[in-house]
Amino acid sequence: MFRNLLLFVVAALALASGPAVAKVRVAASTNDLASIASRIGGDEIEVFAIARANSDPHRVEALPSYMVKVSRAQVYLKVGLGLDQWAGAIIDGSRNDKVLLVDCSKGVPVLERPTGKVDASMGDVHPDGNPHYWLDPRNGATIGQNIAEALTRVDPAHAVLYRANAESFAKETAASYEKNHARAARLASKAVLTYHRSWSYLADAFGLEVVATVEPVPGIPPTAKHLALLVQTAKARKVGVLLQEPYFSAEAGRFLVRQAGVRVVTQSSACADITAGSYLAHFDNLFDALAGGTAP
Amino acid sequence: MRRLLLGVVAVALCTVPVAANAGVTNPDISLIGQPLIHWTDAAGDPSRKRPVLDAGETEIVFDAALNPYARGWATLSFAEGGASVEEIYFTMLRGLPAGLTLKGGKYRMGFGKLNMVHPHAYPFAERFSVLAAYLPGEEAFNETGLQLSARLPAPGDISLTASIDALQGDTFRILRQPSLALNDPLAIDPLNGDRTAEPRTAVLGRLSAFLPVNVRSGVELGLSGTQGTNNAAAATRTTVLGADVKAKLWTGDDSFLLVQAEALKLDREEAGWDEASAAYTTTSIQPLGGYLFADFSWAKRYDAGASYESFQRPTADKTRDSAFGVFAGLWLMEETTAFHLEYHRFMPGTPDGAIESPDAVNSLRLRVIFSMGPHKVHQF
Numbered sequence: 001m002f003r004n005l006l007l008f009v010v011a012a013l014a015l016a017s018g019p020a021v022a023k024v025r026v027a028a029s030t031n032d033l034a035s036i037a038s039r040i041g042g043d044e045i046e047v048f049a050i051a052r053a054n055s056d057p058h059r060v061e062a063l064p065s066y067m068v069k070v071s072r073a074q075v076y077l078k079v080g081l082g083l084d085q086w087a088g089a090i091i092d093g094s095r096n097d098k099v100l101l102v103d104c105s106k107g108v109p110v111l112e113r114p115t116g117k118v119d120a121s122m123g124d125v126h127p128d129g130n131p132h133y134w135l136d137p138r139n140g141a142t143i144g145q146n147i148a149e150a151l152t153r154v155d156p157a158h159a160v161l162y163r164a165n166a167e168s169f170a171k172e173t174a175a176s177y178e179k180n181h182a183r184a185a186r187l188a189s190k191a192v193l194t195y196h197r198s199w200s201y202l203a204d205a206f207g208l209e210v211v212a213t214v215e216p217v218p219g220i221p222p223t224a225k226h227l228a229l230l231v232q233t234a235k236a237r238k239v240g241v242l243l244q245e246p247y248f249s250a251e252a253g254r255f256l257v258r259q260a261g262v263r264v265v266t267q268s269s270a271c272a273d274i275t276a277g278s279y280l281a282h283f284d285n286l287f288d289a290l291a292g293g294t295a296p
Numbered sequence: 297m298r299r300l301l302l303g304v305v306a307v308a309l310c311t312v313p314v315a316a317n318a319g320v321t322n323p324d325i326s327l328i329g330q331p332l333i334h335w336t337d338a339a340g341d342p343s344r345k346r347p348v349l350d351a352g353e354t355e356i357v358f359d360a361a362l363n364p365y366a367r368g369w370a371t372l373s374f375a376e377g378g379a380s381v382e383e384i385y386f387t388m389l390r391g392l393p394a395g396l397t398l399k400g401g402k403y404r405m406g407f408g409k410l411n412m413v414h415p416h417a418y419p420f421a422e423r424f425s426v427l428a429a430y431l432p433g434e435e436a437f438n439e440t441g442l443q444l445s446a447r448l449p450a451p452g453d454i455s456l457t458a459s460i461d462a463l464q465g466d467t468f469r470i471l472r473q474p475s476l477a478l479n480d481p482l483a484i485d486p487l488n489g490d491r492t493a494e495p496r497t498a499v500l501g502r503l504s505a506f507l508p509v510n511v512r513s514g515v516e517l518g519l520s521g522t523q524g525t526n527n528a529a530a531a532t533r534t535t536v537l538g539a540d541v542k543a544k545l546w547t548g549d550d551s552f553l554l555v556q557a558e559a560l561k562l563d564r565e566e567a568g569w570d571e572a573s574a575a576y577t578t579t580s581i582q583p584l585g586g587y588l589f590a591d592f593s594w595a596k597r598y599d600a601g602a603s604y605e606s607f608q609r610p611t612a613d614k615t616r617d618s619a620f621g622v623f624a625g626l627w628l629m630e631e632t633t634a635f636h637l638e639y640h641r642f643m644p645g646t647p648d649g650a651i652e653s654p655d656a657v658n659s660l661r662l663r664v665i666f667s668m669g670p671h672k673v674h675q676f
Contacts, residue, residue, distance in 0.1 A: 063514060071447065097390035
């Protein structure tokens, strides 16, 4: 009797709840792509990111647990330009032959594309150009368009929503750009040092000048000679700030604080999480930190 | 068996649609050098107690997508003994039903966690002796075969994978010493009396699970088993069973502890010849052994660890040998150059009836690993 009652209740609940509305499952290499996807897809998608905000996006271990997650995804958002090469192993390992792979760099004006022969004597250089393009909010709008087109392909029923969200997001990125461009103009010094060449797009967008990098060439830690040169450069160019990610060694920064009087601003190049507002909030946080208003 | 394998591979590669212009670009090509300095006090070693410079093994790795569904790999190995094709295989990653993947060619077998890894990726200098003693093959358990692999349903983000390999089985072959009997087939035909050249199919199965501990850390558990015929005429078999565990636990943004262990059981039937009955005889040896190592990596470019192994020799008296080692590594620049230093002490057991215990063998090895091309020295 009790069993029959239980079965009846379960069946009634199942019928009452109606058919579940399947959301589009989106996997992204980084928080920034996932955050933009959240903004474009809204309630129609479920999204997750693989690289953590405070870890080096160049180096992510292709864990089987990531492969399991990607095996359930309908869309994979890739940074491209050689940054997330590890994504290939995860996608291959996911055994998901239906996932739509989206290179979000499509349509982005790429900076620092090397000319001539590229080899390892130049360090960990990206042959297709600098891949940190999401750090220009104007490129965020292009990423949003790419994501909207991908979501439209896998879920045409909500194409109007995705395209409308991409358009409104583009306006938000333009507003963020204008606001933070004005803040950048008020910085005491626009000359900055960066640890890695990850901030070129930010500098290009907001009129900052990266006068030198702590890494003599990408991926190679500084030598004493190079640090001495940085001290000279920082003093000569009146550099106020060293901008670096938390996953790089703090040793060089401490040296430059002592010897050149720069202030170290430790900020991730990725936004904090995958929520819809996180991507643009990251620019506000960056300029808070550059202006010295918020402790990193 | 070989014809069957080739047939299946050909059918698999031809039944997926391939773009007409696929395969027009060059593969990724990497070269990995491993020169070393070695010192040992092993009795009988011609360079005993003298440092020896050795060019080591050099690998050239080719890797490319064959089409949207498959990738190809080839590893050529060059050492003092000559050149060889260490691996050459394709992997069909897409296009098969139920998420199956297919791998075919010559490749390092996925038995346990270490056999499939190329030596340049070890944190220590050489693979464990227990693997050399129990697994088929000389340098590694490396066979020609065809593998089907599937991910099985599992809760949450647990990855549960099963694979089965049909192998050519040549590495299982054991050449029997001929007896003094005149009717011993090997006395009659020393080359092929035991049908030495005859194909002998072998199989390998593996079940492995990855259990995430948190977003970066995880534990992998695996069970492996392989069986093949070591003497075709006597129908004697070699069976190896193994259980393995690997835990990679991140202790900070740039530091992690890796602990890995394998236990192996060998069951090898050995063929003999009985003159009176004019028939093969079979004896069986069933030794046990295993290894354990722990490696701590920090600041992206340093690691240090220790290893231990203990195993019964695959002989009738099952003498137990053991060894321990301590090792350290330094990644000099990015992922392209690494130095590995290891001290190793091998402690041979005392065979039954022996009067004196054999001396322990100490060795010291400094290995430099450098890579040119996209295939890096690994962990960074």
